[in-house]
Amino acid sequence: MVMRETRDYFNITLGLMLYTFGFTVFLLPYEIVTGGIAGIGAIVFYATKFPVQWTFFIINAVLIVAALKELGLKFLTKTIYATIAVTVMLDLAQKIVELPDGTFIKLMGEGNDFMSLIIGCMLTGTALAIVFLSNGSTGGTDIIAAVVNKYYNISLGKGLIMVDLVIIGSCLAIDSFGTFPERSQKVVFGLCTMFIECNMLDFVMNWQRQSVQFMIFSKHHQEIANAIAKQTDHTMTILDGHGWFSGNPIKVICLMAKKRESPIIFRIIKSIDPRAFVSQSSVQGVFGEGFDPIKVTGKNKKKAETEEQKMEQQQAPSNA
Incomplete structure (x- = not known):
């Protein structure tokens, strides 16, 4: 700090x-x-x-x-x-x-x-x-x-x-x-x-602030995910997939990161599985925890409650 x-x-x-x-x-x-x-x-x-x-x-x-x-x-x-x-x-x-x-x-x-x-x-x-x-x-x-x-x-x-x-x-x-x-x-x-x-x-x-998305295909997905989480403090999503030709199941790591972190992530992947298949693409914006906050105005709370009450009143006769 x-x-x-x-x-x-x-x-x-x-x-x-x-x-x-x-x-x-x-x-x-x-x-x-x-x-x-x-x-x-x-x-x-x-x-x-x-x-x-x-x-x-x-x-x-x-x-x-x-x-x-x-x-x-x-x-x-x-x-x-x-x-x-x-x-x-x-x-x-x-x-x-x-x-x-x-x-x-x-x-x-x-x-x-x-x-x-x-x-x-x-x-x-x-x-x-x-x-x-x-x-x-x-x-x-x-x-x-x-x-x-x-x-x-x-x-x-x-x-x-x-x-x-x-x-x-x-x-x-x-x-x-x-x-x-x-x-x-x-x-x-x-x-x-x-x-x-x-x-x-x-x-x-x-x-x-430019961010990138990684799609990492590897049989050593768990080791790669653990190493990335430890060294970059990022969380990831593991997706289930299967090969079109072989039909074999495979795990895919989906990861959002800052572009400046790319060399670190590639280094981790290569050290664990040099044969891993990696796709990196630029994304226009990443919002949420660890990235930029979502900045849109939501509905007024009172207005939202009024709309909800109206919907309940409209549904009441049909329910009866």
Whole structure:
């Protein structure tokens, strides 16, 4: 338990460092508008020069208090850590890339705004995925997306898109961003950041969560099942089958596992029965114990009871 928590905090820290690097080096110097609380902080900074990190910290503090009941202290403990860490990292990173005249170093050079946008959003999207996979959050709209993802089968990327549309669209109403065409350009760039970042987030998370199904045909099915259960902590189903040509009975192990566990499972099978016949196929989603939770809204309990009473009343005359 302690090792798992330590690993989570280590990965969260790496993710936050990557996020800070992508945001400060590739997005902030080119005044690119992004979604999330960091995007709000950037908009405020471009318009008033109020530090990004303090806008980020203040809004996150309010959201954390509001979301405490829904997400729980364990999830928000890491969010609080992430919020404080990002605030400190953004402050330090800006000091590193800031020039004496108050502007920031443009690593990609002048006129390469869109290229910088692509690289920056790929980094920030990957960073967000690392943080989420470690049971953490960078705060802000991630908290809102996590609340939605908890109750509905909506990916985190899509959840962020819905919230970020409002943030990015607000650029049209800020006169300090220049003429209407200039403001429109910022919105277009912002939509690009949203698309790239959210798709990168979903890509990395789905890649890590990808599951596979094994069908293992072997005369040593019991030994293989025992070894897999011991080494991977997975449960399996043993199916009864028989050969079409020979007619001989055979046991088939049906197993769901994470794709990253495939080498371990193949190694176990080969060490016990090198002649085993194995089928591996990718599955779109695996839900239930040990995998992703089922997230669909069920019927209201009171409504279900009312429907059940109506059915009983309709059946009463026929039963009589």
